[in-house]
Amino acid sequence: MAKLAILGSGFISDFYAKTLLGKRSRDEIVINYSRTEVKAKRFAETHSIPNWTTSYEEAINHPDVELVINGLPNNMHAEPTLACAKAGKGVLITKPLARNAEEGYKMLQAVEEAGIFAGYLEDLVYTPKTMKSIQSVKNGALGKILWARSREAHPGPHSDWFWDKEQSGGGALLDLGCHCIEIARSFIGKNIRPIEVMCWADTQVKPIEAEDHAIGLVKYQNGAIGQFEVSWSFRGGMDLRDEVMGTEGTIWLNHFLRTGFEMFTAPGNAGYVAEKAESESGWLFPVGDEEVELGYVNMFNEMLKCYEDGTSPTETFYDGYLVNEIMDACLKSAKSKKWEPVELKTWRGRETVEKLSELVDYDDEHYLIKEEKLPDGSIKVILKHKVSGKIIQIEK
Numbered sequence: 001m002a003k004l005a006i007l008g009s010g011f012i013s014d015f016y017a018k019t020l021l022g023k024r025s026r027d028e029i030v031i032n033y034s035r036t037e038v039k040a041k042r043f044a045e046t047h048s049i050p051n052w053t054t055s056y057e058e059a060i061n062h063p064d065v066e067l068v069i070n071g072l073p074n075n076m077h078a079e080p081t082l083a084c085a086k087a088g089k090g091v092l093i094t095k096p097l098a099r100n101a102e103e104g105y106k107m108l109q110a111v112e113e114a115g116i117f118a119g120y121l122e123d124l125v126y127t128p129k130t131m132k133s134i135q136s137v138k139n140g141a142l143g144k145i146l147w148a149r150s151r152e153a154h155p156g157p158h159s160d161w162f163w164d165k166e167q168s169g170g171g172a173l174l175d176l177g178c179h180c181i182e183i184a185r186s187f188i189g190k191n192i193r194p195i196e197v198m199c200w201a202d203t204q205v206k207p208i209e210a211e212d213h214a215i216g217l218v219k220y221q222n223g224a225i226g227q228f229e230v231s232w233s234f235r236g237g238m239d240l241r242d243e244v245m246g247t248e249g250t251i252w253l254n255h256f257l258r259t260g261f262e263m264f265t266a267p268g269n270a271g272y273v274a275e276k277a278e279s280e281s282g283w284l285f286p287v288g289d290e291e292v293e294l295g296y297v298n299m300f301n302e303m304l305k306c307y308e309d310g311t312s313p314t315e316t317f318y319d320g321y322l323v324n325e326i327m328d329a330c331l332k333s334a335k336s337k338k339w340e341p342v343e344l345k346t347w348r349g350r351e352t353v354e355k356l357s358e359l360v361d362y363d364d365e366h367y368l369i370k371e372e373k374l375p376d377g378s379i380k381v382i383l384k385h386k387v388s389g390k391i392i393q394i395e396k
Helices: 011-025 037-046 055-062 078-087 099-112 128-138 172-188 295-308 317-337
Strands: 001-006 028-033 050-054 068-069 090-094 116-119 145-153 193-203 213-220 225-231 239-246 249-254 263-265 281-282 365-372 377-387 391-395
Touching: 001 011, 001 055, 011 028, 011 037, 011 295, 028 037, 037 050, 050 055, 055 078, 068 078, 078 090, 078 099, 099 263, 099 317, 116 295, 116 317, 128 172, 128 249, 145 172, 172 193, 172 213, 172 225, 172 239, 172 317, 193 317, 213 317, 263 365
Parallel strands: 001 028, 001 068, 028 050, 068 090, 090 116, 145 225
Antiparallel strands: 145 239, 193 213, 213 225, 239 249, 263 281, 365 377, 377 391
């Protein structure tokens, strides 16, 4: 059992409190902090939290609090983290870790120098489908991973601060790209170094300074490619999809739309349908249990077990920092229109890796390119001569 403080009283903090109190059901939220008295009091009443405050220092330093959960806007990630380090209190922080890599690195240094428990709340790595898929990849079901694509698109975030570049640090790339980049890393291998990126980002629809749409490629040291597509201009709800391609197999994941739960209603659903849903009538795509399907339950179960056991979680501050570096490089690429390097202040993975290219012997003289059964039942084999490089085909 952990005694917690929750910083924030908005959309994400509400999800966190519901998960902790309704699903895990063994922890105690001691105090809530909000920037306004009205919201702090309302959040505390809603979740039966005994204490509330408009001072995050008071929440962090409450004598009963062991672990702090930060669900605040991006511009309020750094200072409370430094306060947790000073107080010797563990901290879990919502994504993205920081507004940029420089800010994120300072946070990483602070928690590590203080020796406190620190976890990065990247919920979409913890969805049941994703976790099972990652385990399949680790078991070798797909062979070597060549390409991982992750897409998150919806009509835009729910609070004003997201749309203010100074508070958020960026637009759709920072808000959604952090999910997609870390999902691809999890499939490709978090010990494989990202080396360079190519990104397009622009403001197509929204009257904001930051980007509302971005597409990017992240190249890894072994030759694997991570691809992300993010948008605040997509219409039709929230689209969460991942694809993973390996030398021996493929995985397709659809987390929110077209998941098997579809409903048509002419008069309307008259209530909450799902996060970012745009309509309460017509064809709807309700979500059975958002806390489970969005990964919150698995995430907090692992984070708090690791806290209790004194072990490191799957998603650490280092992971959050590395994702910030990748996103910084992406924003630079979007301006330069060139491949840009991912510059890491510290790398904790493998220094050398084997390239993904794999030559398969067909016989002593040829490599196998492809073997395929044709409609007439014959088998066509395409080969490359090992010495001359000539491509030939034979039929069996």
